Amino acid sequence: MPPLAIFGVALALVIGAILLLRVHAFLALLGAAALVAILTPPSTLERAALERGLAPEAAATLAGTPAGERVAASFGRTAGQIGLLIVMASIIGATLLDSGGADRIVRFALGAVGTARAPAAFLGSGFLLSIPVFFDTVFFMLIPLVKATRIRSGGHYIYYLLAVIAGGTMTHSLVPPTPGPLFMANELGVNLATMAIGGCLVGGCAAAAGYLYAGWMDRRWPVPLRDPAAALAELERTAAVDVRELPPLWLSLLPILLPIALITGQAMAGVREDGALWQVWLRLAGEKNAALAIGAAIGAFMLWRSAPDRLMKSTTTALSAAGIIILITAAGGAFGSMLQQTGLGADIRGLVSAYDLPVLPLAFVLTVLFRTALGSATVAMITSAGALSGLALAGDLGFHPVYLALAIGCGSKPIWWMNDSAFWVITQMSGLTEREGLRYLTPMSIVTGTTGLVATMIGAAVFPMAG
Numbered sequence: 001m002p003p004l005a006i007f008g009v010a011l012a013l014v015i016g017a018i019l020l021l022r023v024h025a026f027l028a029l030l031g032a033a034a035l036v037a038i039l040t041p042p043s044t045l046e047r048a049a050l051e052r053g054l055a056p057e058a059a060a061t062l063a064g065t066p067a068g069e070r071v072a073a074s075f076g077r078t079a080g081q082i083g084l085l086i087v088m089a090s091i092i093g094a095t096l097l098d099s100g101g102a103d104r105i106v107r108f109a110l111g112a113v114g115t116a117r118a119p120a121a122f123l124g125s126g127f128l129l130s131i132p133v134f135f136d137t138v139f140f141m142l143i144p145l146v147k148a149t150r151i152r153s154g155g156h157y158i159y160y161l162l163a164v165i166a167g168g169t170m171t172h173s174l175v176p177p178t179p180g181p182l183f184m185a186n187e188l189g190v191n192l193a194t195m196a197i198g199g200c201l202v203g204g205c206a207a208a209a210g211y212l213y214a215g216w217m218d219r220r221w222p223v224p225l226r227d228p229a230a231a232l233a234e235l236e237r238t239a240a241v242d243v244r245e246l247p248p249l250w251l252s253l254l255p256i257l258l259p260i261a262l263i264t265g266q267a268m269a270g271v272r273e274d275g276a277l278w279q280v281w282l283r284l285a286g287e288k289n290a291a292l293a294i295g296a297a298i299g300a301f302m303l304w305r306s307a308p309d310r311l312m313k314s315t316t317t318a319l320s321a322a323g324i325i326i327l328i329t330a331a332g333g334a335f336g337s338m339l340q341q342t343g344l345g346a347d348i349r350g351l352v353s354a355y356d357l358p359v360l361p362l363a364f365v366l367t368v369l370f371r372t373a374l375g376s377a378t379v380a381m382i383t384s385a386g387a388l389s390g391l392a393l394a395g396d397l398g399f400h401p402v403y404l405a406l407a408i409g410c411g412s413k414p415i416w417w418m419n420d421s422a423f424w425v426i427t428q429m430s431g432l433t434e435r436e437g438l439r440y441l442t443p444m445s446i447v448t449g450t451t452g453l454v455a456t457m458i459g460a461a462v463f464p465m466a467g
Contacts, residue, residue, distance in 0.1 A: 345390010
């Protein structure tokens with residue numbers, strides 16, 4: 001069976017299992033990996049391995065390895081590469097929320113710009129907090145502040161709401177250590193510092209477009225705040241908590257910014273083992289796992305400092321959440337690895353060359369189709385990265401593979417509709433009707449994703465080998 005046909009069968013399994021049978025994404029991706037491994041004959045395995053540059057002996061050994069063993073090895077390899085990063089990021093997020101550090105960051109942003117510019121504060125807060133914290137959690141935290149600010153201002157509710165979403169969803173899909181960008185960086189051979197910088201730049205452009213869209217929608221179709229009076233009064237009381245009871249701003253920002261600074265500093269300094277003492281320390285602390293562990297330790301200290309009795313519960317919850325994400329991501333890694341072993345990358349390169357297909361729009365459209373069908377940005381990114389990793393690993397893209405990762409990340413935004421869990425989280429928590437969700441959220445996902453693609457293509461044209 002040709003590699004493209006194997007991919008089509010496996011994709012049908014993933015979509016059917018998730019949409020029709022309501023199977024968990026972990027089981028669907030792992031089942032697809034096993035199916036691809038079984039359908040790939042030994043001769044194809046050996047030929048594809050030789051094309052990827054493996055020695056003849058190694059290619060022959062791979063061809064003789066049972067399907068289950070190959071899936072398990074790929075699963076374990078992916079988990080080993082990203083598992084600690086996801087755990088540490090999850091701890092950072094949980095401790096930021098439970099200590100009040102995240103609240104402190106948002107309060108500072110709102111106080112710095114004032115109520116008149118509150119949408120900009122919500123945009124920036126969502127953008128920053130979604131780097132270490134999953135978007136759903138950020139939204140749960142910010143929606144009470146959004147509603148309280150609406151009570152004080154008397155209007156602009158949809159402006160505040162969409163600003164949070166525009167900022168938070170872009171870093172969720174473009175900036176590691178959130179699982180999707182982390183997986184893409186690992187799968188496509190992109191340095192984490194390069195992925196983070198590129199994700200922030202492209203995500204900033206896309207979030208800005210979403211911000212403009214939010215302001216336009218607020219003027220065109222304003223939305224009332226529909227919570228009952230008692231709930232609104234409770235929101236006011238919650239928002240009135242004395243800021244002096246929260247951690248200091250510098251400490252609240254440190255778990256987020258320090259790991260990014262360390263990873264970026266190590267990448268930019270090009271430190272050596274035989275360098276000066278500060279270079280040796282930067283080499284150690286700037287290693288991605290160590291940098292995230294430092295951030296997690298600071299977050300844990302911040303929570304212990306404010307509420308020591310909550311530290312155990314908070315970290316336990318974080319570890320439970322991280323476990324599910326690691327399983328899904330590692331299953332996606334196994335799926336992608338099995339697709340590589342079929343020689344799918346060579347077939348896609350052949351199609352791109354034969355029909356002169358532009359790679360970045362192709363990656364974007366493919367991911368849009370996966371996102372629209374599957375309803376999960378992370379699963380869409382994992383599936384696309386697995387299918388297209390051969391293009392990056394071949395080294396003949398003509399631009400840095402970070403742009404391929406960014407195009408996939410932007411493609412994971414459209415199209416929000418009823419099969420997306422975040423669609424229901426946002427509508428239920430904010431009081432929007434289903435019709436309003438389709439009116440506001442669906443177009444914004446198209447605006448932000450498309451703007452991100454345009455920014456990515458401009459970057460690839462102007463700075464093709466950036467990173």
